[in-house]
Amino acid sequence: MDDLPTWLAGWCVDHLGAEPAGVLFERRSISAVFGLRLIGGRDVVVKAREDDGRAVSCLAAQARLAERGFPCPRPITPVTTIDALAVHAEEYQPGGEVLLGDSPDIAVRYATVFARLMAELADVTVAPPLPNPRWLRWDHTDDGLWPAIDFLDEKDQSVVPAFVVDTAERLRKRLLAADLPCVLGHGDYEAQNLRWHGSEVWAVHDWDSLAWQPEAALAGAASGAFANSSTPFLPPVESSAAFLTAYQDLRGRRLTAEEQEIAWAASLWTAVHNARWEALHGDPPVSGEDVREQAAERLRRANA
Structure with missing residues (x-):
């Protein structure tokens, strides 16, 4: 107290x-x-x-x-x-357990809830919650690659690996080139923000992190972040693919070719944000190593 x-x-x-x-x-x-x-x-x-x-x-x-x-x-x-x-x-909504894992089967379970969430939000009319959360703010109008965040910008940017910066530049260029309508969606869809009772979701938390981005970008970001608990990391590419396939099936609409690319770009954007954070704070490069290992394939799918 x-x-x-x-x-x-x-x-x-x-x-x-x-x-x-x-x-x-x-x-x-x-x-x-x-x-x-x-x-x-x-x-x-x-x-x-x-x-x-x-x-x-x-x-x-x-x-x-x-x-x-x-x-x-x-x-x-x-x-x-x-x-x-x-x-x-x-x-106060206590109870439930965190569903850990990053396999395709786990990805489908998370995609099922995300599809329901997005369907419910589709006819909710509110003023766009802008600016977007900083980890989804590739649409910023600040100078430079990253959104202006004082406590990050004042650190030595030279410690951020060149491959992280290069990947972020390619992703942001692809994301900004899209001509897709923005919608309301959950912008921090991570394991740590959900609780489950067995196979049923019990609670979705962190509604402070709603975002205003294209649906494909929101689904893509969720496909790359759903497994995050205490330490953020990228799930395998096949798990993000399973998430996106299940999401489309449940929403009853296939993403267009452009939307598919935007989804894959967004799936990697949060990881480069996290990799920059790790480097600036001297943390172990968990997301950084994931970006190193997976960037080529995710960039290819994003046409970036």
């Missing part, structure tokens, strides 16, 4: 009617996420992140899916602003 932000107790009183009595969990990354037990016994999750103008649209879409019975936490407050933070609360 002593480690909670000073504003949190008062916010809970104002918006939830009670102070926190205990902490169920706490996670800090791009967002700060607090699982709290309030006085009176109610369990909630409070999320706070830098207010970049995306939160209202993301929360509205999450609320629509929860109302329809999609397995995701239901928001219980609107977005409010505390200093430079966008803050809201949602239901």
Whole structure:
């Protein structure tokens, strides 16, 4: 309790009617996420992140899916602003297990949920949640290859391997050349953000990371990231292919030749973002080695 932000107790009183009595969990990354037990016994999750103008649209879409019975936490407050933070609360939805693995069979299970998710979002109308999450922001208008991110840009860029930069340049050129409509989709579709009960999905989390990109790009990015847990990596090419095939089957529409290429380009973009991150932070080059090993084939399929 002593480690909670000073504003949190008062916010809970104002918006939830009670102070926190205990902490169920706490996670800090791009967002700060607090699982709290309030006085009176109610369990909630409070999320706070830098207010970049995306939160209202993301929360509205999450609320629509929860109302329809999609397995995701239901928001219980609107977005409010505390200093430079966008803050809201949602239901605590505990339980379920992370589904680990990167085989084609596992890929198909993840594709099944992603296809359902995208179908549900297809008729949700919200203001586009822009700017896109930084790992899907190849459409930025900043100078240079990468989107402007101060805490990354201030580091020594020369440590990023040349093959990572070259791959990113080829991918971004291909992605920006596409003339495809943008749609709403989950932009951080990783194993760590889903929970399962056996073969059934129990909860999809991290709706703060909705994105506004072509459907093929969103499906492609998911096909390259679905297996990520604590350490991001690329699944085998055949697993991404199985994901994309299953996704098309379930959506009842085949991707065009251009969409196929964009899907494969996007499947590799998040990995080059992660490889740059690893290099700038001196982390083991897990994604970097995956990019080295798989870039040629994924670039070929992307026509990049």
